[in-house]
Amino acid sequence: PWEVLVVFFRELGKGLLIHFAVSLWRVTAGMLLSVAAAAPAGLAVGGSRTMNRIFSPVIYLLYPIPKVVFVPVVLLFLGIGDAAKIVIIFLILFFQILVLVRDQAAGLSPQLIQSLQSLGAGRRALFRFIYLPASLPAILTALRQSIGTAVAVLYITELFATKYGLGYYIYYNGSTLLDYPAMYAGVIAMSLLGLGLYFGVDWLERKLCRWKFVN
Secondary structure, three states: OHHHHHHHHHHHHHHHHHHHHHHHHHHHHHHHHHHHHHHHHHHHHHOOHHHHHHHHHHHHHHOOOOHHHHHHHHHHHHOOOHHHHHHHHHHHHHHHHHHHHHHHHHOOOHHHHHHHHOOOOOHHHHHHHHHHHHHHHHHHHHHHHHHHHHHHHHHHHOOOOOOOOHHHHHHHHHHHOOOHHHHHHHHHHHHHHHHHHHHHHHHHHHHHOHHHHOO
């Protein structure tokens, strides 16, 4: 263990930090895109009985499919660059966020909505002051639940035709160079990547959902 730690700090100055930054960019971009697309979609579907009735069968059809099976298709259409890797992470997170936000929006108390409507609130005000604040915890919960899967899939996507990223670093050092201390240094870096993402979501929750932490 001590040898791995020594190698880890040594490798930071030899390129490991660059691989870490590239992986962080890919997984963060995928997470931000998934929230930007899934949160409004979930609010729209959950806030309308008609849309919920129309789109729920489609969601139930696509949600159980393991998104890893789309890796070859995405690589075929988007090539082997960053876009393909980001889209794969996006697909994994999108449906988890969509389902949780939809359920949260659909489960809001009708009395709460009617009380705001009685004050003259339109649909935009309802989404801004009722649906969105109520769904923020669900969005952050979905992100927290998906981080492990996103990092695991990130590793898989970085095995294909790339020279940067922690997945490539781990595979190259372990399978090509047989430098196992460096390989485990990459594993530590990937663990720290996941840990940082978890802490980031916790920080966002404390900033955006302050009412949950009021004594």
